[in-house]
Each structure stands twice: as structure tokens, then as C-alpha cells.
Amino acid sequence: MTLSVSDLRVERAGRIILHPTSLDIEPGARIGLVGSSGSGKSTLGHALIDDLQRQGRVVAQVPQSPDEALDPLRTMAFHWREAEKALGLNHDKQRRQQLFSALRIEHGDLRKRPWGWSRGMQQRFVIAMALIGSPELIVLDEPTSALDPVVAADTMDLLDKFLSGRRTAMILITHDLGLAARRVSQLMVMDAGNIVENALTTDLLERPKTQAARALAAHRSWLELPC
Amino acid sequence: MTFAILGLVLRAAVVVTGAALLTFVLLWNAPGDPAMAIAQARYNFVVPTEVLEQVRAESGLDAGFWAAFKDWIGPLLVGDFGRSSVTGREVWPDLVTAIGYTVPLALMGLAIGLAIALPLAALAARNPGSVLDRVCVALASVGVAIPQYWLGLLLILLFAVHLGWLPAMGARSTANLVLPALTLGLGVAASLTRIIRSGILEARNQSFLPAIRRRGVSPSSIERDHVAPHAAIPVVTVLGLELAFLLEGVVVVEVIFGRPGLGGFLVTAIGARDFPKVQAVVLLTALLFVIINLLIDIFYQVLDPRIGEHDA
Ligand SMILES: Nc1ncnc2c1ncn2[C@@H]1O[C@H](COP(=O)(O)OP(=O)(O)OP(=O)(O)O)[C@@H](O)[C@H]1O
Ligand SMILES: [Mg+2]
Numbered sequence: 001m002t003l004s005v006s007d008l009r010v011e012r013a014g015r016i017i018l019h020p021t022s023l024d025i026e027p028g029a030r031i032g033l034v035g036s037s038g039s040g041k042s043t044l045g046h047a048l049i050d051d052l053q054r055q056g057r058v059v060a061q062v063p064q065s066p067d068e069a070l071d072p073l074r075t076m077a078f079h080w081r082e083a084e085k086a087l088g089l090n091h092d093k094q095r096r097q098q099l100f101s102a103l104r105i106e107h108g109d110l111r112k113r114p115w116g117w118s119r120g121m122q123q124r125f126v127i128a129m130a131l132i133g134s135p136e137l138i139v140l141d142e143p144t145s146a147l148d149p150v151v152a153a154d155t156m157d158l159l160d161k162f163l164s165g166r167r168t169a170m171i172l173i174t175h176d177l178g179l180a181a182r183r184v185s186q187l188m189v190m191d192a193g194n195i196v197e198n199a200l201t202t203d204l205l206e207r208p209k210t211q212a213a214r215a216l217a218a219h220r221s222w223l224e225l226p227c
Numbered sequence: 228m229t230f231a232i233l234g235l236v237l238r239a240a241v242v243v244t245g246a247a248l249l250t251f252v253l254l255w256n257a258p259g260d261p262a263m264a265i266a267q268a269r270y271n272f273v274v275p276t277e278v279l280e281q282v283r284a285e286s287g288l289d290a291g292f293w294a295a296f297k298d299w300i301g302p303l304l305v306g307d308f309g310r311s312s313v314t315g316r317e318v319w320p321d322l323v324t325a326i327g328y329t330v331p332l333a334l335m336g337l338a339i340g341l342a343i344a345l346p347l348a349a350l351a352a353r354n355p356g357s358v359l360d361r362v363c364v365a366l367a368s369v370g371v372a373i374p375q376y377w378l379g380l381l382l383i384l385l386f387a388v389h390l391g392w393l394p395a396m397g398a399r400s401t402a403n404l405v406l407p408a409l410t411l412g413l414g415v416a417a418s419l420t421r422i423i424r425s426g427i428l429e430a431r432n433q434s435f436l437p438a439i440r441r442r443g444v445s446p447s448s449i450e451r452d453h454v455a456p457h458a459a460i461p462v463v464t465v466l467g468l469e470l471a472f473l474l475e476g477v478v479v480v481e482v483i484f485g486r487p488g489l490g491g492f493l494v495t496a497i498g499a500r501d502f503p504k505v506q507a508v509v510l511l512t513a514l515l516f517v518i519i520n521l522l523i524d525i526f527y528q529v530l531d532p533r534i535g536e537h538d539a
Contacts, residue, residue, distance in 0.1 A: 046437075046441075049441055050441070053441070053443070060441075060442070061438060061441045061442075063438050067434060067435065068434045068435050068437075068438055069435055069438045069439075070435055071433075071435055071439070071452075071453050072531075073453075073456050073457065073530070073531060074452070074453070074456075078452075082439075082442070082444055082448070082452070083442050083443075083444075085444075086442050086443035086444045086445075086448075087443060113532060129442070
């Protein structure tokens with residue numbers, strides 16, 4: 001079923017940081033949300049999740065860094081169990097095993113706390129946790145910017161593989177057009193709290209219409225990046 | 228690990244020895260003749276010079292500082308606190324009796340303080356900046372501002388003299404514990420409330436909480452599982468310091484309420500320059516501080532294992 005939100009709007013400190021925005025997201029969609037720093041990408045991501053959760057839809061979020069997702073005083077096992085409970089699910093070892101091997105963290109020690117794992121593994125754990133409830137949408141906010149390029153590319157490959165053939169839609173927030181171009185079929189460009197362009201990835205990269213999109217596309221070096 | 232324990236024991240030894248040496252120096256060099264003070268406390272009238280000299284010799288005061296220090300610390304190393312210079316009675320049993328009065332009072336004070344501070348802080352932190360919050364913080368500030376001797380007298384006036392509900396003086400029954408413990412507790416409750424409140428507010432500000440909320444975890448679970456443990460860290464530190472403050476306050480409170488205990492024990496001992504007694508209290512207090520600090524260190528590592536990890 002299509003996920004839709006209408007007239008999302010965010011105001012902070014008397015300033016509109018997200019102008020009224022409506023979106024429809026089809027099952028299985030792969031959408032990139034790009035734009036310069038401060039253009040309102042994270043704001044839109046959060047507003048989107050909160051609104052859809054209020055509608056009773058199952059959506060999950062992966063923040064930029066594991067520090068923003070995990071409590072350093074709690075063990076990995078605690079986080080996992082907590083996420084299951086929050087979704088009203090019983091503990092299922094098999095499901096955990098399946099997600100862990102999909103993201104190749106099956107050897108991580110669950111009794112440890114987050115800082116007992118490498119950052120790359122922490123981030124994969126957070127992604128695995130986001131997939132527990134087979135969400136209709138997963139919003140990844142610069143999920144790999146805290147990782148080195150090789151680990152980042154690996155992580156995205158694993159996620160891609162897991163999602164392929166599933167109905168879970170993905171929104172990938174990034175200011176890295178190179179990352180977006182390889183992973184998504186549709187690109188939305190944000191500028192000053194507005195979605196200013198929304199097109200197929202190839203079209204947008206070849207014929208950017210707005211100034212914001214042109215500025216992003218002008219950095220052609222993204223083609224050589226590993227992810 | 229063994230290295231860490233060794234370090235802690237060494238630190239404890241340095242602190243305790245330092246405290247012992249320092250008090251000995253201070254007592255030794257305090258104005259007035261210690262032999263005179265001891266003799267006066269012993270015989271209760273002005274004594275002739277021969278008696279004074281005899282007291283001086285008996286108490287080991289004529290042999291010089293280091294000899295006296297050695298005389299005291301030697302037996303101590305095998306657990307002998309010595310005898311009172313004034314009464315000649317052994318220090319240890321009297322000290323144990325005094326502790327038996329003081330420790331329940333201090334712990335009861337701390338318990339009352341926590342019982343007042345926890346709900347008050349939780350109430351204040353529920354809606355920061357609101358009228359309720361301001362009232363709670365103001366109440367706490369009043370508690371800090373009131374000196375204990377005045378608060379103690381106020382409580383005696385109200386509950387003992389006016390209402391006649393509770394005894395004012397002595398230590399005959401548990402009822403005697405209520406007013407002094409309340410005096411101590413109100414004092415600590417004040418600062419505890421502020422610390423706990425800001426601990427809760429700070430803990431709620433952590434960067435990972437929005438993500439946990441978006442995972443669908445209920446607000447009450449977040450408070451219990453993520454806010455409370457983080458808020459507990461600063462509170463535990465302060466609790467240790469608070470206990471130190473309590474032991475200090477106990478001396479004043481015991482005197483006000485005419486309770487026997489470490490307060491009276493120390494005050495009379497200092498007046499009479501009863502070296503072994505004063506030293507015993509100082510040593511015990513230093514040891515207590517070291518133990519409290521040690522417990523806090525351990526508790527910290529249980530609460531936040533990152534601390535131990537980074538040290539290693
Ligand atoms: N709590 C807030 N109060 C005031 N302004 C805010 C707040 N949160 C965000 N903003 C402002 O809203 C704008 C958009 O912020 P947002 O974090 O959504 O940008 P972004 O596109 O995600 O940037 P980045 O790529 O750096 O993550 C910024 O100008 C920011 O300063
Ligand atoms: Mg952002």
C-alpha cells in the first residue's frame with residue numbers, strides 16, 4: 001500500500017525549516033534525498049517518520065551515526081530485545097540470526113555494549129534492528145558517513161541485497177550524490193526547506209533543472225568514488 | 228586488575244597516613260600546653276607543677292614529637308588504638324559505642340534526604356521551567372540556606388515544645404532519632420534535589436533518545452531504561468560527597484540534640500587534648516572517606532563500564 005503524507009511542515013524558533021510538503025511512496029521504492037547541508041533533509045526525514053507512525057504505519061529510521069541510535073550503557077542484547085518489544089514481537093532467535101548474517105555481524109558479542117563493537121558493526125546492527133519488523137519504509141539518514149569508504153560500500157551492498165525483492169521502501173538521505181546515484185532510482189533535491197526537484201536518477205543527473213540540482217551534479221567526481 | 232587494586236590500596240594508605248600525621252602535627256602545635264589541658268580534664272582543678280610534669284611524662288609529651296608519634300602509631304599498626312590520656316580507659320570500646328549512635332543517625336539522615344529529594348526532583352524535572360519546577364527548586368534552595376543549628380532548634384520548638392510529639396534531647400529511644408535525622412535530612416535533601424533534577428534533565432538531552440523513541444519504545448520505558456541510569460551517574464558522585472557532609476553535620480546536630488556519639492566524643496577529646504581519642508576519630512573518618520570513595524569507584528564501573536575500559 002502506498003505511503004502518503006500531506007502538508008508536512010516544520011517550524012523551529014519562529015523559522016519555517018520545512019515548507020508544506022506532500023509525498024507518496026510506493027512499496028519497494030528506492031528514493032534518494034539530496035541537498036546541501038542545512039537544506040532540511042533530516043528535518044523532512046524525521047517529520048515523515050513521525051507522521052507515518054501516527055498513521056499506524058511501520059517505518060524505521062537509521063540515524064547518521066550509531067551514537068545517535070544506541071545507548072552506551074546498554075548491551076546490544078538489550079537494544080535488540082527492546083526493539084522487538086516496542087514492535088510487540090516475541091523474542092525470535094532465528095529472525096535475529098537471519099538479519100545478523102544478512103548484514104554479516106553474526107560474530108558480534110551481544111553481551112557487549114555498543115563501544116565494544118567497531119563503528120561499522122554498530123551501524124550494521126542499527127540497520128539490522130531497523131529491519132526487525134519488516135517495515136514498509138526505512139529512512140537512512142547519511143547511514144555511512146561515519147564509516148570508511150570500503151566498509152560503507154559493503155554495508156550498502158548488504159542492505160541492497162537484503163531489500164531486493166522485498167516491499168520495504170527506502171529513503172536514503174545524503175549529500176553524497178555518488179552514493180545516491182548507485183543506490184536509488186529516484187532522486188529528490190532539497191533546497192531551503194523545499195523539495196525543488198523530483199525525478200528519475202538518470203534524468204536528474206543528465207538534465208538537472210534547478211540551480212540546486214545543477215550545483216550538486218556539477219561535482220562529477222562522484223563517479224569515481226567506491227560507493 | 229591487580230594493578231588497579233594495588234593502586235587503590237596504596238592511595239588509601241597515603242590518605243590515611245597523611246591525615247594521621249597532619250592531625251598529630253596540628254594537635255601538637257595548637258596553642259596552650261597539652262599537658263595542662265589533659266591534667267585539667269583529669270582532675271578538674273588547677274594542678275601543681277609536679278603533677279603537671281607527671282602527666283607530661285605519662286602521656287609521652289616530654290619525649291618530643293616523633294617519639295610521641297611513634298608511640299601512638301606503633302601499637303595502632305597491630306590494631307591497638309591506645310588509652311585515653313584523661314581517663315586511662317581504652318579508646319576502642321568507647322569509640323565503638325559512639326559510632327553506634329552516629330552511624331544510624333547519618334544513614335537515617337541520608338535516607339530522609341533521598342526520600343524527599345527523589346520525588347521533588349522527579350516532579351521538578353517533569354516540566355522544566357514551569358511554576359511547579361520553580362517551586363521545587365525554590366524549596367530546595369531554602370533548605371540549603373538554613374543553617375543546621377537553626378533548623379534543629381526550629382524543629383525542637385515545633386515538634387518537642389509546641390506540639391509535644393517528639394522528645395527533644397537524648398538518645399533513649401528511636402523517637403529520639405527522628406528530629407536530629409530530620410535536621411540532617413532536610414539539609415541534604417536541598418542539594419540532592421538540585422543535583423538529581425539537573426541529572427535527569429541532562430540525561431533526557433542525550434542524542435540517542437529520539438532514535439529510540441522512533442523505534443516505538445514507550446516514554447515510560449525510555450525514562451526507566453535510558454534516562455534513569457544516566458541520571459544516576461552524577462547522583463552517585465554527589466551522594467558520596469553528601470555522606471561526607473553528613474558526617475560533618477552530625478557533629479553539630481549531636482551537640483544541639485544532646486545526643487552521645489562521635490560529635491560529643493570528638494569535642495571533649497579536642498578540648499582535653501586527648502591525643503589518642505582525637506586521632507582515633509580522625510583515622511576512622513579518613514578510612515571511611517577512602518572506603519566511600521572506593522565504593523563509588525566500584526559502583527561507577529557497574530553503572531558505566533566505559534570508565535573502567537578507558538582506564539585499562
Ligand atoms: N531544533 C532546531 N531549531 C532551530 N533550527 C533548526 C533546528 N533543527 C534544525 N534546524 C535548522 O533547520 C535547517 C535544516 O536542518 P536539517 O538538519 O534538516 O538539515 P540537513 O539537510 O539534514 O543538513 P545536513 O546535511 O547538515 O545534515 C537548518 O538550517 C538548521 O539550522
Ligand atoms: Mg542531516
